[in-house]
Amino acid sequence: xxxxxxxxxxxxxxxxxxxxxxxxxxxxxxxxxxxxxxxxxxxxxxxxxxxxxxxxxxxxxxxxxxxxxxxxxxxxxxxxxxxxxxxxxxxxxxxxxxxxxxxxxxxxxxxxxxxxxxxxxxxxxxxxxxxxxxxxxxxxxxxxxxxxxxxxxxxxxxxxxxxxxxxxxxxxxxxxxxxxxxxxxxxxxxxxxxxxxxxxxxxxxxxxxxxxxxxxxxxxxxxxxxxxxxxxxxxxxxxxxxxxxxxxxxxxxxxxxxxxxxxxxxxxxxxxxxxxxxxxxxxxxxxxxxxxxxxxxxxxxxxxxxxxxxxxxxxxxxxxxxxxxxxxxxxxxxxxxxxxxxxxxxxx
Amino acid sequence: xxxxxxxxxxxxxxxxxxxxxxxxxxxxxxxxxxxxxxxxxxxxxxxxxxxxxxxxxxxxxxxxxxxxxxxxxxxxxxxxxxxxxxxxxxxxxxxxxxxxxxxxxxxxxxxxxxxxxxxxxxxxxxxxxxxxxxxxxxxxxxxxxxxxxxxxxxxxxxxxxxxxxxxxxxxxxxxxxxxxxxxxxxxxxxxxxxxxxxxxxxxxxxxxxxxxxxxxxxxxxxxxxxxxxxxxxxxxxxxxxxxxxxxxxxxxxxxxxxxxxxxxxxxxxxxxxxxxxxxxxxxxxxxxxxxxxxxxxxxxxxxxx
Numbered sequence: 303x304x305x306x307x308x309x310x311x312x313x314x315x316x317x318x319x320x321x322x323x324x325x326x327x328x329x330x331x332x333x334x335x336x337x338x339x340x341x342x343x344x345x346x347x348x349x350x351x352x353x354x355x356x357x358x359x360x361x362x363x364x365x366x367x368x369x370x371x372x373x374x375x376x377x378x379x380x381x382x383x384x385x386x387x388x389x390x391x392x393x394x395x396x397x398x399x400x401x402x403x404x405x406x407x408x409x410x411x412x413x414x415x416x417x418x419x420x421x422x423x424x425x426x427x428x429x430x431x432x433x434x435x436x437x438x439x440x441x442x443x444x445x446x447x448x449x450x451x452x453x454x455x456x457x458x459x460x461x462x463x464x465x466x467x468x469x470x471x472x473x474x475x476x477x478x479x480x481x482x483x484x485x486x487x488x489x490x491x492x493x494x495x496x497x498x499x500x501x502x503x504x505x506x507x508x509x510x511x512x513x514x515x516x517x518x519x520x521x522x523x524x525x526x527x528x529x530x531x532x533x534x535x536x537x538x539x540x541x542x543x544x545x546x547x548x549x550x551x552x553x554x555x556x557x558x559x560x561x562x563x564x565x566x567x568x569x570x571x572x573x574x575x576x577x578x579x580x581x582x583x584x585x586x587x588x589x590x591x592x593x594x595x596x597x598x599x600x601x602x603x604x605x606x607x608x609x610x611x612x613x614x615x616x617x618x619x620x621x622x623x624x625x626x627x628x629x630x631x632x633x634x635x636x637x638x639x640x641x642x643x644x645x646x647x648x649x650x
Numbered sequence: 651x652x653x654x655x656x657x658x659x660x661x662x663x664x665x666x667x668x669x670x671x672x673x674x675x676x677x678x679x680x681x682x683x684x685x686x687x688x689x690x691x692x693x694x695x696x697x698x699x700x701x702x703x704x705x706x707x708x709x710x711x712x713x714x715x716x717x718x719x720x721x722x723x724x725x726x727x728x729x730x731x732x733x734x735x736x737x738x739x740x741x742x743x744x745x746x747x748x749x750x751x752x753x754x755x756x757x758x759x760x761x762x763x764x765x766x767x768x769x770x771x772x773x774x775x776x777x778x779x780x781x782x783x784x785x786x787x788x789x790x791x792x793x794x795x796x797x798x799x800x801x802x803x804x805x806x807x808x809x810x811x812x813x814x815x816x817x818x819x820x821x822x823x824x825x826x827x828x829x830x831x832x833x834x835x836x837x838x839x840x841x842x843x844x845x846x847x848x849x850x851x852x853x854x855x856x857x858x859x860x861x862x863x864x865x866x867x868x869x870x871x872x873x874x875x876x877x878x879x880x881x882x883x884x885x886x887x888x889x890x891x892x893x894x895x896x897x898x899x900x901x902x903x904x905x906x907x908x909x910x911x912x913x914x915x916x917x918x919x920x921x922x923x924x925x926x927x928x929x930x931x932x933x934x935x936x937x938x939x940x941x942x943x944x945x946x947x948x949x950x951x952x953x954x955x
Contacts (some may be wrong), residue, residue, distance in 0.1 A: 336847055380800070381807075382875060389842060465839060474947070490807045490940075494834075494876035498944045 313549040316364040316446040316588060320544055321425045323350065323360040325396045327367050330387050331355070334374045344373050364426060364446035371451050381488035384454045385495040388461025393470075396422050398535035405528030409467060409475075410516040413440060415528075416463070419535050420445075421544055427459050428551050434610030437510040441602065445548040447588030453483050456507050461495045463509065470520050477511045480504035505601050505638035550588060550595075557599040562623060567592040601637040608642070615642035658711040658724075665707070665728050669735050672755060680745040693741050700734035703727055719777050722770030729763025787865045790882075792816070799873045801851055802858045810872035810880055814932040817882055821927060828884055828927040829891035832939050833861065833898060834947065835877040836919045845916075849909055850877075853918065860905055864898050880939070888926035895922035921946050 314320060321327065331352075334344055341352045348369045354360045362370075375383060393403035399415075399422035406412035413431050416423055428445040431438070440463065448455055460479060468474050478499040479492070485502040492500045539545050547555075556573060557565060570592065571581040585591050600622060607613040607621060616627070624630035634642050707727045714720045736756045745752050788804055790813060797809035805813065814830070821828035835857065842850040854877060861871055861879065870882040881898075883891050899922045907916045923942040927935050 333847065385876070386847065389839065390847075468839065469843060488807060488875070490875040490878070490936075493940050493944075494874070494878045498941060 312546050313552045314544075314546055315549050315584065319361040319363050320421065320542075321362050321364065321367055322358075322396070323355045323362045324358045325394065325422070326391060326425065327362055327370055328355055329390045329394070330370060330374055333383075333387055333390070334378050337378055339374075339377045343377060344370065346373060348373070364448075367426065368448060368451055371454060375454065381486075381491050382495075384457035385461045385491055388458035389465045389495070391458060391462035392416070392423065392466040394423065398531045398538060399423050401531035402528055402535055403466070404470070405524050405531065406470070406520065407523055407525050407528065408517050408519055409471065410438070411528070412466070412470065412520075413438070413463075413516075415532060416440075419532070419539075421539060421547075422535065424459060424462075426451075427455050428548065428554075429459070429463075432606070432610075433513065434606075436513060437610075438513050438516050439508050439510045442507045442509075443550070443554065443598070444588075444590070445550055447550070447590065449589040453486075456481060456483075457491075457495075460509055464496055470523075471515075471518065472521065475511055475515055477509050479509045480506060482507050503639065505605060505640070549584065550590070553595055554599060557596060558603065561599060561603050562621065564623070565596060597637050600633075604634065604637070618642070658716065658720075661711065661721075661724055661728075662707075665731070668732060672732065672736055673739055676739050676743045676745065676752075679749060680743040683742055683744050689741060693738065696734055696737045696741065700731060700738055703731045703734060707731065719770055719773045722766055722773060726763045726765075726767030726770050729759040729766060733757065733759040733763065786867070787862050787869055787871055790868070790870050802855060802873050804858060804879075805870070805872040807872070807874050810874060810882070811932050811936065813870055813872070813882055814935060817884055818927055818930075818932060818935070821884065824885075826885045827887045828882075829886040829888055829924055830927070830935065830939050831881040831883060831891055831895045831898070831922055831924045832874070832943050833879040833881070833895070833920050833922045834943055835902075836921055838877040841916065845909055845911075849911075852910060853907065853916070856905070856907060857902060857918070857920075860901055861898055864894070864901055878943075880936075888924060891924035891926065895924045898922055 327350075331341070331344060335341060345352060348362075348366045350360065350362060350366060350370070374387075393400040399419040402415050402419060403412055403423065406415055413429075417429050417431050420429060426444075426446060426448055428443045430441040430443065432441065433439070442456055442459055444452065464475075464477055467477075474497070476499070477497055478501075479496055480501050481504060483502060489500070536545075546552075553570065553574075556570065567582060568578045571578040574581065582592070585595070604618050604622065607618045608615075613621065615630075619627060619630040622630070624633070631641055634640070707724065710720070710723055710727065714723075733756055736752070740752065740756065789809075792812065794809060794812075797806050797812070798804070799806040817828050820826075835853070838850065838853070841853055854873075858871070858873070858879075861881070865871060865881065866883075868884055872880050872882070874880050881894075883894065886894075899920045902918050902920045905918055907918055908914060909916060921943065923939065923946050925935070925939050925942055930938070
C-alpha cells in the first residue's frame with residue numbers, strides 16, 4: 303500500500319458504471335415484464351431507458367440497479383420475487399464468466415470462480431469462500447451499500463447458488479443457511495426455494511455444506527471450455543479496467559489482515575491514502591460506518607476461531623487483543639447477539 | 651381486464667348530462683345567493699355525500715363487467731347522487747317561491763334510488779352464490795383478497811395459515827380428525843430453466859385445475875409457495891388422506907401436459923405427503939408437514955405418501 307497522494311484508486315465505489323444492463327438487471331426486468339408490469343414504471347427514477355438496455359452496451363451503477371430492485375419490489379409485490387429472480391441468476395447469460403461457471407468440474411471450482419469473477423456474477427453482494435475441517439462456507443457481504451435491500455439480495459444470491467448447484471450436480475445438495483434477519487412471515491418461500499435447514503437471527507449471512515460435496519465431479523462438463531472461459535473472462539475484466547474489488551471489499555481485506563493490531567478510522571484512512579473525513583464520508587455513502595465494518599470483520603474472525611478452530615473464549619479474546627474479559631463478552635454480545643459461552647452448541 | 655370503464659361510458663355520460671341539466675334549470679330560473687347566507691356545514695355535508703356517492707359509482711363501474719346487476723346498482727346510486735346534487739345546488743341558488751318542482755327533484759329520486767339499490771344488492775347476492783360455486787375448494791367461509799395468490803389463483807400461505815388455525819379449532823370442537831396433504835412438483839426447476847418461467851407458471855395453473863377436480867366438497871387447496879401446495883382435509887383420518895394424496899399424485903403423473911410453444915409432451919410428477927393434526931398450533935402443524943416432505947424428497951424411491 304503506497305501513500306502517494308491522489309493515486310489511482312484500486313477499488314470501485316457504488317457510483318461506478320460496471321454492471322452491464324443486459325445482464326442481471328435485464329433478467330430482473332424480464333421477470334417483472336412477464337408479470338405484466340409496464341417497463342416505464344419499472345425504470346422510473348433509474349435514469350435508464352428500455353431501448354438503451356436492448357442496445358446491449360449500457361452499463362449501470364450499483365445505485366441504478368438497486369433503484370430498479372426497489373421499483374420491482376414495489377410494483378410486483380409478492381414474497382417470491384427475490385427467489386424467482388435468484389433462480390435465474392447463475393450461471394446466467396453473462397458471456398465468458400457464465401461459461402466458466404457452467405463448465406466447472408466440481409462445486410469447489412464453481413465457488414472459486416464465483417468469487418474470482420464476482421464483478422460479473424454477483425455485483426451487489428460479495429461471496430467469500432471458507433473451509434474448515436467439516437464444512438465449506440460461503441459468506442455473503444454487502445459490496446456496495448445495499449442498505450434496506452440486504453434481505454432481498456441475500457434471498458436472491460443464496461437461491462442463485464442453490465439452484466445452480468442443484469442443476470449442475472444433478473440433484474439438491476444439503477446446504478444449510480444462516481441469516482442475520484429475523485424469521486420473516488413468508489418462511490415457506492425459504493423452505494421451497496432453499497431448504498428446511500434455514501436459521502434466522504444468526505450473527506452472519508452464510509450457507510454451508512459438508513466438504514465431501516466439494517470435489518464430487520459434475521457431469522456434462524467440458525474442463526477445457528471452463529478453463530478457457532475463465533481466462534477469457536479475466537482478460538475481459540482487465541481490458542475494461544475492472545479487476546479491482548469494491549471499496550468495501552478492500553476495507554474488509556485490510557481490517558482482516560490487521561485485525562490483531564489496534565485499528566481506528568484514522569489508521570484505516572491513512573493506509574488508504576486519504577483523510578479520515580473523506581473515508582468517513584465515503585463509508586456513509588455506502589450506508590455503513592467504521593465501527594460496523596470493524597464489528598463485521600471481528601465477528602467473521604471470532605466465529606471462525608470458535609466454531610472452526612475450536613478456540614476457547616479466552617483464546618479468542620486474547621487473539622483479538624481484548625485485555626478485559628467483561629469487555630470482550632459485551633462486545634461479542636453486540637456483534638452476534640450471543641454470549642461466547644452460548645456459542646459451541648449454537649452454530650456447530 | 652384493461653378498460654371496464656369503456657363499457658360504461660354511456661352510463662357516465664347520461665349521468666353527467668342529467669346533473670348538468672338540473673344545474674342549468676336552477677341557474678335559468680333562480681338567482682345566486684349572496685356569500686353571506688351560504689351555510690358551510692350544509693355545503694360540506696351534502697357536497698361531501700354527493701362526492702362520496704360519485705366515488706362509489708366510479709369504483710363500481712371500474713370493477714364490474716356490464717350486466718343486469720351492474721345496471722341496477724348503477725341506476726340506484728345515480729338516483730342517490732342526483733338528489734344529493736340537487737340539494738347542494740339548492741344551497742347556492744335561490745329559486746323564486748312560485749317554483750314548486752325543486753322539492754320533487756331533491757326528494758323524488760332518493761326513494762327510487764334506494765329501491766333500485768336494494769334490488770341490485772339482492773341480485774348481487776344471487777350472483778355471488780353462483781360465483782361461490784366456482785370458488786369451491788379454493789376458499790372456505792372466509793374471504794380476504796389480499797391473501798390470494800395472483801398466479802393460480804388460490805389462497806396463499808397467509809390464507810392457508812388462518813384456515814389451518816380455524817380448521818384445528820373446528821376439528822377440536824367437533825371431535826373430528828383433520829388432515830393435511832402437501833404436494834410438491836418434482837424437478838419443477840428444470841421446467842423453469844429449460845422452458846422458461848412462463849411455461850412453469852402455466853404448469854402450475856394446469857396442475858391447480860387438475861388437483862381441484864380431485865377434491866371433495868369441503869376440501870381446500872392453497873398454494874404455499876413456488877411449486878408447493880397444501881390441501882386441508884377436514885373430517886379426514888390420516889389413512890384416508892394418504893389415499894387421496896396418492897390419487898392426486900397419480901392424476902398428475904397421468905396428465906398429458908403439452909408445452910405452449912412446440913406442443914412438446916412434459917412428464918410431470920409430484921411428491922405428496924399427508925399428516926394428521928395433533929395438539930399443536932397451525933405453524934407447528936405446517937412445519938411438521940414440511941419436514942415430512944423434506945424426508946420424502948430425500949428418498950426418491952419412497953415417493954407418494
